[in-house]
Amino acid sequence: MKQFFITIAGVFVGLMLFAIGVPLMLIAIAAAAAKPQATPTRAVLVLDLRDGLTDQAPRNPFAFFRGKGLSVMGVEEALKKAERDDKVRGLFVRLPEGGMAPAAADELRDAFKRFRAAGKPILVHSQGLYADGMVTSTYELAAASGDVWMQPASSFQVTGLASQDIFFKNFFDRHGVIADYQQRYEYKNAVNPYLYDDYTPAHRESELSWMGSVYDTALASVASDRGGTPASVAALLQAGPYSAEEAKQKGLIDGLGEVKQAETAILAKAGDGARLVDFDDYAARSSGGASSLGGGPKIAVISAEGDIMTGRDGAPSPLGGGETIRSDDLSRDFYDAIDDKDVRAIVFRVSSPGGSDTASEQILAAVRAAKAAGKPVVVSMGTYGASGGYWIASQASEIVAQPSTLTGSIGVFGGKFVLGPALAKFGVDVRGLSVGGDYSSAMGMGASMTPSQRAAFSAWMDRIYDGFVGRVAQGRHLPIDRVRDIARGRVWTGAQAKALGLVDALGGYPLAVERAKALAGLKGEVRLEAFGGPSSPFEAIQRFFGAGASVAQTMSAMLYLADNPKAQAIIGVVGDARLRADGATVLAPTLVK
Numbered sequence: 001m002k003q004f005f006i007t008i009a010g011v012f013v014g015l016m017l018f019a020i021g022v023p024l025m026l027i028a029i030a031a032a033a034a035k036p037q038a039t040p041t042r043a044v045l046v047l048d049l050r051d052g053l054t055d056q057a058p059r060n061p062f063a064f065f066r067g068k069g070l071s072v073m074g075v076e077e078a079l080k081k082a083e084r085d086d087k088v089r090g091l092f093v094r095l096p097e098g099g100m101a102p103a104a105a106d107e108l109r110d111a112f113k114r115f116r117a118a119g120k121p122i123l124v125h126s127q128g129l130y131a132d133g134m135v136t137s138t139y140e141l142a143a144a145s146g147d148v149w150m151q152p153a154s155s156f157q158v159t160g161l162a163s164q165d166i167f168f169k170n171f172f173d174r175h176g177v178i179a180d181y182q183q184r185y186e187y188k189n190a191v192n193p194y195l196y197d198d199y200t201p202a203h204r205e206s207e208l209s210w211m212g213s214v215y216d217t218a219l220a221s222v223a224s225d226r227g228g229t230p231a232s233v234a235a236l237l238q239a240g241p242y243s244a245e246e247a248k249q250k251g252l253i254d255g256l257g258e259v260k261q262a263e264t265a266i267l268a269k270a271g272d273g274a275r276l277v278d279f280d281d282y283a284a285r286s287s288g289g290a291s292s293l294g295g296g297p298k299i300a301v302i303s304a305e306g307d308i309m310t311g312r313d314g315a316p317s318p319l320g321g322g323e324t325i326r327s328d329d330l331s332r333d334f335y336d337a338i339d340d341k342d343v344r345a346i347v348f349r350v351s352s353p354g355g356s357d358t359a360s361e362q363i364l365a366a367v368r369a370a371k372a373a374g375k376p377v378v379v380s381m382g383t384y385g386a387s388g389g390y391w392i393a394s395q396a397s398e399i400v401a402q403p404s405t406l407t408g409s410i411g412v413f414g415g416k417f418v419l420g421p422a423l424a425k426f427g428v429d430v431r432g433l434s435v436g437g438d439y440s441s442a443m444g445m446g447a448s449m450t451p452s453q454r455a456a457f458s459a460w461m462d463r464i465y466d467g468f469v470g471r472v473a474q475g476r477h478l479p480i481d482r483v484r485d486i487a488r489g490r491v492w493t494g495a496q497a498k499a500l501g502l503v504d505a506l507g508g509y510p511l512a513v514e515r516a517k518a519l520a521g522l523k524g525e526v527r528l529e530a531f532g533g534p535s536s537p538f539e540a541i542q543r544f545f546g547a548g549a550s551v552a553q554t555m556s557a558m559l560y561l562a563d564n565p566k567a568q569a570i571i572g573v574v575g576d577a578r579l580r581a582d583g584a585t586v587l588a589p590t591l592v593k
Contacts, residue, residue, distance in 0.1 A: 038285075039085070040087065040277065042272075043275060043277040044088075044090040044091065045282050046276050047091060047092070047093045047279040048094040048279070049094060053070050053075070054072070055383055056349060076108070078279065082120070082286070084118075089120060089121075089270035090267075092123055092262070092266045092276065093123070094259075095126040097127060097128050099135045099137060100137050102218070103383045105218070106403055106405075122145040122147065123262060123269070124148050126150045129154075129155070129158050130155060131241070133163060135157065136218045136219075139237075148252075150248070151256075151259070156246070156253070158252075159238055160237070160238060163211065167192075169196050169197040172194065176421035176424070176425055178448055179191065180417070181194065181414065181415030183413045184411045184489060185488040185489055189203040191415070206490050209492075210406060210492065213493040216230065217493070217495060218404075236252065297526060298340075298342050299343070299347055299522075300343045301346075301530045302348050304348070304363075304392070305323045305352065305382070306323035306351075307325065308324075308327065308352055308359045308392070309355055309359055310327050310356055311327065326359075329532060330532065331362055334370055334531075336531050336532075337375065337531050342527075345517070346377045346378070347378050347380055347512050348396060349380045350382065351383045352388060352392075353387060353388075355388040356388065368395055375520075376397035376519035378397055378399075379400065381494065382402075383405065384407070385405055385406075386406050386407050387409040387411070390502075394471050395471060398505070398512075398515050401497060401498070402506065402507070403506050404494060406493060407493070408487075411465060413489075416445060418448050419446075420446035441453075442457060476502060
């Protein structure tokens with residue numbers, strides 16, 4: 001009977017691996033190995049922004065299952081190559097109907113302007129721009145194209161910026177939930193919705209400050225790209241909303257038409273015989289570029305997006321999960337770049353709202369090690385470089401941020417939710433036991449901290465905050481009292497942070513590369529090589545499912561049906577791998593691209 005259940009369990013596991021693992025493998029390898037068609041002689045790239053953008057290419061190779069195929073850096077890189085590609089004659093952009101990250105709009109705006117400066121037209125098409133928080137940033141990007149179309153009878157609701165917070169204090173009070181949190185200091189407002197029933201004066205001041213800065217940046221960009229002054233643009237936009245027809249009459253857009261009509265218009269600009277080409281396909285064909293050059297000096301590119309956590313990202317799930325920054329992985333990327341004798345400088349792309357202080361410190365130690373090895377580190381900030389995201393950037397050689405990047409937030413918060421009183425109302429009692437010191441039970445959910453526990457917790461918070469302030473003061477060469485004055489948990493935009501000395505320059509990834517070259521004494525075309533980054537789908541499948549040689553063989557047999565030369569090369573490697581005594585299948589990453 002025991003053997004029977006073991007057999008049944010084995011069959012079940014095998015079926016799960018086959019039913020889930022094999023389809024994912026087939027899709028992933030087909031997507032990765034399929035050879036894209038050659039670019040036509042006259043191509044218009046079609047960039048669809050409606051599914052949203054990550055800042056960087058996701059480390060999880062299954063991100064495309066969740067509609068996360070495009071990244072700001074990927075779009076920027078492909079457009080840079082398209083500028084010099086004689087076959088690319090134009091760009092057609094499908095705009096999202098709502099808002100987009102302001103810093104992403106800043107960065108893509110710069111890329112659009114460089115593309116147009118190369119003599120190549122852009123046409124953007126919108127099926128409506130609706131009042132959705134950051135929709136002004138979407139219009140900022142549209143304005144940079146020089147030719148903005150909207151679908152007839154659609155709505156133009158670009159009237160300003162808005163944000164909204166939900167406050168739980170009254171709900172918690174009613175149901176007996178206690179938010180036992182502390183902040184350093186009054187502007188560190190992430191937990192304010194649990195502590196208060198409305199904005200505190202500091203919370204309101206901070207939010208309106210960065211929102212006003214983002215809005216001013218967008219207005220200035222639109223005025224520069226479409227004419228007028230920021231004040232006149234603001235007056236025109238704020239008098240809305242408008243229909244698409246009214247927006248055209250007022251000079252806010254340039255054309256009215258359905259998607260097909262807009263496509264026909266950009267193809268006409270591109271010349272006889274022009275064809276539409278999917279942007280993803282072109283980006284896949286054109287990947288490599290400077291990084292594929294031969295030996296010699298190079299700049300390492302290390303990317304980090306998401307919440308900062310300790311440990312390793314051991315097994316990315318094909319079923320979900322957002323991007324995270326794992327301190328072991330990211331630190332290893334830095335030490336790999338340090339050990340590479342050809343690496344002369346590092347561009348560190350950061351887009352993070354924060355996370356663990358200990359994980360942040362581990363990453364910052366790697367940044368310091370790179371500088372000590374004579375390899376300058378230039379940070380390029382994306383959407384965020386705040387809290388822990390600023391911690392890991394604070395001692396770089398230079399920091400470059402977009403005007404609308406949200407950065408700073410030099411502060412800390414921590415605590416717990418006390419659920420004991422709330423559960424008691426339902427007849428559920430929370431009891432606890434502890435041995436050792438008084439603080440051992442401090443984080444229990446049954447009751448609030450005792451005065452002595454709260455004092456110890458407060459001292460710990462102070463140490464973290466003082467350490468954060470000290471690192472910023474040292475890295476930015478600012479008096480510590482000055483850092484304390486501008487810190488206190490307050491969020492700044494890149495434009496505000498530059499005036500305060502928290503960043504060095506305003507711009508995007510290309511500027512960070514130029515600054516890294518200058519600091520390393522490099523001139524001309526320089527190789528850019530990514531360190532770290534996404535694993536192949538095959539490797540991720542193996543790690544997620546714990547696939548050994550026998551499972552990999554089964555998957556390989558299925559892949560053979562694809563009749564793909566690259567898939568068959570993989571099969572050969574897997575066949576050899578089964579001869580290994582330990583049963584582990586190791587796939588050379590260069591075989592799956």
